Amino acid sequence: MFRSLLSCTTLALLASCSHRSMPVQSYTVEPGVSQTLAQARRQTISAPAYQLSFDIPVQKRDPIPATETITFDWKPTTDPLLIDFKESRDHLHRLTVNGDTAAIVFANEHIRIEPARLKAGRNQVTIHFTAGNLSLNRNDDYLYTLLVPDRARTVFPCFDQPDLKATFELTLTVPENWVAIGNAPAQAPTTVGNRTTIRFAPSDVIPTYLFSFVAGQFTVVTETPDKRPMTLLHRETDPVKLKLSQDSLFSLHAGALRFLEDYTQRPYPFTKFDFAVIPDFQYGGMEHVGAIDYKASALFLDNGATRDQKLARASVIAHETAHMWFGDLVTMRWFNDVWLKEVFANFMADKVTAITMPEVNNDLKFVIDHLPAAYAVDRTEGANPIGQPLTNLQEAGSLYGGIIYHKAPIMMRQLEALIGADALRDGLREYIRTYAFGNATWNDLITILDKRTPADLVTWNKVWVEQTGRPVVSYQLTQQGGRIGKLTVTQLGEDGSERVWPQSFKLALVYPDRTETLPVSLTSAQVNVPEAAGKDMPLFVALNSDGRGYGRFSVDTTMLDRLAMLTDPVSRAASYINLYENMLAGQAVRPARLATIYRSLLATETEELNLRLLTGQLSDLVWNFTRPADRLALAGQVEQASWQAMEQATTNGPSSPGPSSPGPSSPGPSSPGLKKVLFRLYQSVALTPDAQQRLYQIWDKQQAPTGVTLTEDDYTALALALAVRDYPAPDILTRQLARIKNPDRQKRLQFMMPALSSDVATRNQFFASLADEKNREHEAWVTAALGYLHHPLRAATSATYLPKSLDLLVDIQRTGDIFFPESWLRATLSGYQTPDVAQLIRRFLTDRPNYNARLRNKLLQAADNPFRASRLLY
Ligand SMILES: [Zn+2]
Numbered sequence: 001m002f003r004s005l006l007s008c009t010t011l012a013l014l015a016s017c018s019h020r021s022m023p024v025q026s027y028t029v030e031p032g033v034s035q036t037l038a039q040a041r042r043q044t045i046s047a048p049a050y051q052l053s054f055d056i057p058v059q060k061r062d063p064i065p066a067t068e069t070i071t072f073d074w075k076p077t078t079d080p081l082l083i084d085f086k087e088s089r090d091h092l093h094r095l096t097v098n099g100d101t102a103a104i105v106f107a108n109e110h111i112r113i114e115p116a117r118l119k120a121g122r123n124q125v126t127i128h129f130t131a132g133n134l135s136l137n138r139n140d141d142y143l144y145t146l147l148v149p150d151r152a153r154t155v156f157p158c159f160d161q162p163d164l165k166a167t168f169e170l171t172l173t174v175p176e177n178w179v180a181i182g183n184a185p186a187q188a189p190t191t192v193g194n195r196t197t198i199r200f201a202p203s204d205v206i207p208t209y210l211f212s213f214v215a216g217q218f219t220v221v222t223e224t225p226d227k228r229p230m231t232l233l234h235r236e237t238d239p240v241k242l243k244l245s246q247d248s249l250f251s252l253h254a255g256a257l258r259f260l261e262d263y264t265q266r267p268y269p270f271t272k273f274d275f276a277v278i279p280d281f282q283y284g285g286m287e288h289v290g291a292i293d294y295k296a297s298a299l300f301l302d303n304g305a306t307r308d309q310k311l312a313r314a315s316v317i318a319h320e321t322a323h324m325w326f327g328d329l330v331t332m333r334w335f336n337d338v339w340l341k342e343v344f345a346n347f348m349a350d351k352v353t354a355i356t357m358p359e360v361n362n363d364l365k366f367v368i369d370h371l372p373a374a375y376a377v378d379r380t381e382g383a384n385p386i387g388q389p390l391t392n393l394q395e396a397g398s399l400y401g402g403i404i405y406h407k408a409p410i411m412m413r414q415l416e417a418l419i420g421a422d423a424l425r426d427g428l429r430e431y432i433r434t435y436a437f438g439n440a441t442w443n444d445l446i447t448i449l450d451k452r453t454p455a456d457l458v459t460w461n462k463v464w465v466e467q468t469g470r471p472v473v474s475y476q477l478t479q480q481g482g483r484i485g486k487l488t489v490t491q492l493g494e495d496g497s498e499r500v501w502p503q504s505f506k507l508a509l510v511y512p513d514r515t516e517t518l519p520v521s522l523t524s525a526q527v528n529v530p531e532a533a534g535k536d537m538p539l540f541v542a543l544n545s546d547g548r549g550y551g552r553f554s555v556d557t558t559m560l561d562r563l564a565m566l567t568d569p570v571s572r573a574a575s576y577i578n579l580y581e582n583m584l585a586g587q588a589v590r591p592a593r594l595a596t597i598y599r600s601l602l603a604t605e606t607e608e609l610n611l612r613l614l615t616g617q618l619s620d621l622v623w624n625f626t627r628p629a630d631r632l633a634l635a636g637q638v639e640q641a642s643w644q645a646m647e648q649a650t651t652n653g654p655s656s657p658g659p660s661s662p663g664p665s666s667p668g669p670s671s672p673g674l675k676k677v678l679f680r681l682y683q684s685v686a687l688t689p690d691a692q693q694r695l696y697q698i699w700d701k702q703q704a705p706t707g708v709t710l711t712e713d714d715y716t717a718l719a720l721a722l723a724v725r726d727y728p729a730p731d732i733l734t735r736q737l738a739r740i741k742n743p744d745r746q747k748r749l750q751f752m753m754p755a756l757s758s759d760v761a762t763r764n765q766f767f768a769s770l771a772d773e774k775n776r777e778h779e780a781w782v783t784a785a786l787g788y789l790h791h792p793l794r795a796a797t798s799a800t801y802l803p804k805s806l807d808l809l810v811d812i813q814r815t816g817d818i819f820f821p822e823s824w825l826r827a828t829l830s831g832y833q834t835p836d837v838a839q840l841i842r843r844f845l846t847d848r849p850n851y852n853a854r855l856r857n858k859l860l861q862a863a864d865n866p867f868r869a870s871r872l873l874y
Pocket residue numbers: 319323341342345
């Protein structure tokens with residue numbers, strides 16, 4: 001490896017926090033984009049503009065010739081100019097600087113241009129190169145860019161940092177029957193022979209990570225909701241999905257835009273608004289300016305869709321649309337603040353879905369979306385704080401995860417409660433106004449908010465944003481003459497520390513005939529709840545009954561058999577989550593007891609979102625927190641209870657409509673959803689021969705249980721469930737493959753089939769093939785296949801893959817997209833429970849004391865299930 005030394009006065013300046021000239025200091029150009037490089041470049045470069053053209057061949061393996069011209073203002077300095085390009089040297093063909101041909105000097109992912117070739121003011125660098133394929137997602141008849149957080153530099157040379165925003169003028173030459181969208185409007189395409197050239201207007205000013213195009217064989221649909229033309233690109237072929245989904249996609253976007261324009265008091269800030277729906281897109285969505293990308297399965301729903309799926313779709317659309325203001329218009333200065341754009345996208349999405357899906361209980365949705373996912377990371381040994389330092393952008397991918405997506409919105413809702421909804425909204429308007437088309441940090445926002453509240457935001461910020469973890473919250477109740485004397489609530493860090501998470505939430509006093517809720521303002525280690533004094537002694541107390549609090553709340557064991565007495569669905573959801581967290585901590589309830597309690601609730605929990613939560617936990621209890629020897633008996637009980645509950649919902653509707661049920665009589669609109677959720681639980685836990693045979697009959701005859709709608713995707717999932725159980729019927733997967741009509745979904749199943757083979761050698765071969773980067777291209781397929789490969793029923797043979805799976809992690813982070821290391825680990829490890837697997841993971845880390853700290857954390861997060869299961873069960 002070649003290391004280039006160069007001098008950089010700016011670095012010395014930054015190191016000393018001074019802005020006067022300092023002696024010249026040397027440093028090594030490191031790979032990636034270091035924070036020092038970014039800060040130095042920010043001092044000398046401004047107003048960059050890119051002209052880019054890509055010549056995309058028919059064959060996906062053929063190289064993509066490309067040219068670009070970067071124009072920028074430059075402030076004279078003795079430092080060379082570094083342009084980022086993460087590819088091999090042979091991808092660079094010709095370099096011209098201000099009209100003169102220059103030798104290409106390239107090392108450690110940077111093209112180096114001597115200052116002598118540059119001039120004060122505007123400069124122009126032209127590069128002929130072969131585009132890097134890593135983030136072009138090339139398929140046979142389409143491709144798309146996905147460049148967040150630092151992958152623009154893998155495709156083309158650029159200043160890949162979020163605070164050098166630029167305009168992009170793109171030209172694509174593609175096979176003649178292709179279409180394309182980018183960040184800016186396209187002019188009419190021209191076709192010569194079998195090649196079509198599409199020129200786009202210069203884009204708005206955007207950061208490199210939002211530069212985007214999608215090109216290929218797509219169906220183009222245009223609608224004009226609220227008089228705003230929008231184009232949708234998709235590859236869906238199922239007429240039912242198209243009929244049921246297409247118009248909703250446009251109207252959901254329009255609703256989100258209306259809300260955000262009003263909330264921010266700033267009209268949609270960019271030139272146009274289009275979106276593309278891509279099969280197996282890596283994330284739910286990505287907020288490219290003017291050209292949002294979505295995962296097809298999240299957007300195109302069919303008549304079997306549950307309310308949960310519709311809600312998730314409305315949420316992802318609102319989330320990406322909110323990013324147009326939060327992230328795209330105002331961008332974080334550096335990716336350490338990436339959580340800021342994510343928290344506002346989620347925060348706004350929750351407000352938008354409250355309007356676009358008014359029938360949904362928004363508080364309930366918040367609790368179910370965020371609490372379990374935040375706890376899933378924050379309770380682990382690998383927990384990370386919301387705010388994390390970042391010295392090199394190449395590490396930015398590892399910042400993403402449950403904390404920034406789920407703890408941050410909880411924290412933000414607490415902040416809103418602390419300073420008031422109007423003050424927060426006004427502060428955000430000022431923030432958008434002040435930093436539009438520019439960059440801002442979390443501190444910039446806190447400075448704006450601090451003016452609007454007497455609260456101590458600095459201390460608040462320290463515990464919520466800069467530190468990890470959650471408190472254990474408990475209560476003490478004294479009696480006086482048969483009534484409540486005093487009720488106090490206490491918090492203590494789960495790690496034993498005496499930190500205080502200032503927060504407010506409610507607690508419920510549950511009586512045989514009523515429930516009373518009281519507010520708790522837990523601003524110190526211990527507070528009194530004055531309203532409680534003098535009230536009747538309750539049957540039990542449920543802490544965090546409104547789900548707004550954050551922590552592990554101690555459980556009154558009287559509650560265990562009386563959960564159905566919590567009539568408010570939010571209280572029930574918060575209690576289910578809390579019970580599960582206590583079970584994991586070895587407190588209040590053992591896994592087997594919790595499974596029995598949940599089983600008894602299947603017939604009475606009538607809120608679909610809650611039933612989804614409950615059945616998910618129950619399935620985890622069966623597979624992850626029950627020893628194999630005890631599993632068949634428990635599974636048999638759960639099979640029976642879920643089937644009965646499903647049938648009951650079919651014939652009678654919800655057995656006892658809860659307060660959230662929209663209709664007073666009849667099954668009500670949620671009934672088909674309930675049945676489907678219960679059927680999924682049945683499918684997930686089916687272990688007895690009878691249950692397996694029943695599933696086979698349903699799949700074989702394509703005959704769903706009465707009242708349950710099963711779609712092609714559902715039958716594929718059913719076929720996979722049978723295959724992982726080695727159900728003794730020939731060719732289940734081959735037959736399913738023949739039934740699938742959509743070619744993208746056929747390819748997915750084809751890829752997964754060897755991972756589900758009953759033949760160990762075939763599975764071994766599949767796993768071995770994943771060592772080759774090429775076979776991991778479709779990360780969503782790999783993750784799904786790994787889930788089956790490491791299914792608890794396969795644990796005995798698949799545990800042998802674990803050492804190699806961990807060894808591959810560094811490579812997976814290097815070559816994969818940002819969520820891949822985590823999804824790889826979770827799909828691999830979640831289903832194991834024995835102490836030897838827990839030890840193997842610990843040994844892997846102790847043998848590597850210098851292992852990448854962020855990957856270590858990801859591993860410790862994903863290993864939480866096996867760690868806890870081995871402690872609880874063995
Ligand atoms: Zn986002």
